[in-house]
Amino acid sequence: MEIFQTILLISVFIVMALLMFLRVIPALIALPLMAILISLFGGVNYHDTIQYVIGEGSLKLFTAYTIAMFGSMLSVILQKTGVAESFIKRGAELAGDNPWIIGIIMLGLITMLFTTLGGLGAIIMVATIVLPIMASVGLGPMTTVGIFLLGLSIGGTLNVGNWAVYIDVMGLSVAEIRPFALVMFSISFIAAIIYLTIQLYRDGQDLNLKKISFISSSIIIFAAALFIIYFYVLSDNLKFYVDDTLSLIGTVIKYLIAVSIITLFIISISRAFQNKNEIDSEVHWTSYFSPLIPLFLILLFDIHFIAAFIIGLLYAFISTYKKGRLNLFIQSIFEGGGVVMPAVVLMFGIGMLLVAIMGPGVQLENYPNGWPVINLLKPLLTEIVPQSGFTYVLIFTALAPLALYRGPLNVWGMGYGLAAVFLASGLNPGAVMGLLLAVGQIQGISDPTNTHNVWLANEMRVDVQKVLWNTIPYTWVLAFLGLVFAALMFM
Secondary structure: OHHHHHHHHHHHHHHHHHHHHOOOOOHHHHHHHHHHHHHHHOOOOHHHHHHHHHHHHHHOOHHHHHHHHHHHHHHHHHHHOOHHHHHHHHHHHHHOOOHHHHHHHHHHHHHHHOOOOOOHHHHHHHHHHHHHHHHHOOOOHHHHHHHHHHHHHHHHHOOHHHHHHHHHOOOOOHHHHHHHHHHHHHHHHHHHHHHHHHHHHHOOOOOOHHHHHHHHHHHHHHHHHHHHHHHHHOOHHHHHHHHHHHHHHHHHHHHHHHHHHHHHHHHHHHHHHOOHHHHOOOOOHHHHHOOHHHHHHHHHHOOOHHHHHHHHHHHHHHHOOOOOHHHHHHHHHHHHHHHOHHHHHHHHHHHHHHHHHHOOOOOOOOOOOOOHHHHHHHHHHHOOOOOOHHHHHHHHHHOHHHHOOOOOOOHHHHHHHHHHHHHHOOOOHHHHHHHHHHHHHHHHHHOOOOHHHHHHHHHHOOOHHHHHHHHHHHHHHHHHHHHHHHHHHHO
16 A cells, blocks of 8 residues: 555656646646645545645745745835836946856855855845846846856855754764865856856857856866865964954944944935935935845844845835835835735745645644655655665766655755655765755756745746756756765765
């Protein structure tokens, strides 16, 4: 019976994933349907499927879609007040006419920010700034989304907050994680440069390949030199001095930014009282800080995402205030929720699928041994534990797409549970970490069920399934290369 159930579960996953991949059924319908079928075939009764999978599952990602709504409100008010259009024009003027250079700069900026940031709120806030700039210099919508996703994933590789599970669950030290993370960072950044170059060529841009090769090589060599000097050349005393100096500089910058934000509010309120925005036909320079203020509040002062967006909304309203602007402000709030609604509805399905696979997160009387679906899958997965470096690379490269659609290798599906199974089966903890980081590139960049993929695709008016088609060749190769390095280092 269990074998039959397992076959049914795998069949449902493969069939529904293919139907979404081939765009036969929209994800909006396929994800809830997949969640219901998986839970029923997995042994969950009808009542619990309705109660937990459908009922609680639709609320599973409530934080993500609430943040998305507030981020969308800010985006809409920036568009309606003309700030976004003016911001794009100014950005294009300052950026010049070299889309490749701008793409690399934006990639570096996104990567740098997400070595510390995380979560949909931060993604929306950064995207509000960089997406219009990339679009304004000729990067196509798909290229813009792809570069953002690559930068997000590359930065996440070095985000120490993401290493916590490897330290806590697998017993690895930072010194053991760092070398492999740096390897993944390096090959991912090279892949991102290749992706940008190919995409710009496909977008019809005229590219100077010799210049691009020189600049790319220089960036890679410079970055590698910095890493080698800091981690392997500098003594502990010099590292401490460098860290202390950077910390002091960071503190000074933090307080300068705090004073600047207060000053901007004072200037904007003063202009509003004096009706100066009624006189000026162009957007005042203070309004350009509307998308930046929430970002600084989140990044430097640990303000809650929703609170930061509300402050950004209020600042955008005050800095652009004119008679009748209150009606526009209210209209932006309503429209902001409407614009992001397709993404919100898709998140309902993603939440249902998460609960169908992992369970509601509490022990239920009906299932004393745990959630039936994950219990069915664990024995199967223990059978594929590789015993050599070659089989490790071969098996997990072939199975890498199982990181999509909340599959078994998806760290936001049952990936971490799977890691525990592999550890219990005797697989080296470093190899398990290497597997999750390498295959995680497919999940982090290509997976249509990521809330950030859904939001970015919705924002740039591209199909989230097309983002998968566009990026999967790169991310699958990245997964393969990561597994090769993991096998060399840990198997």
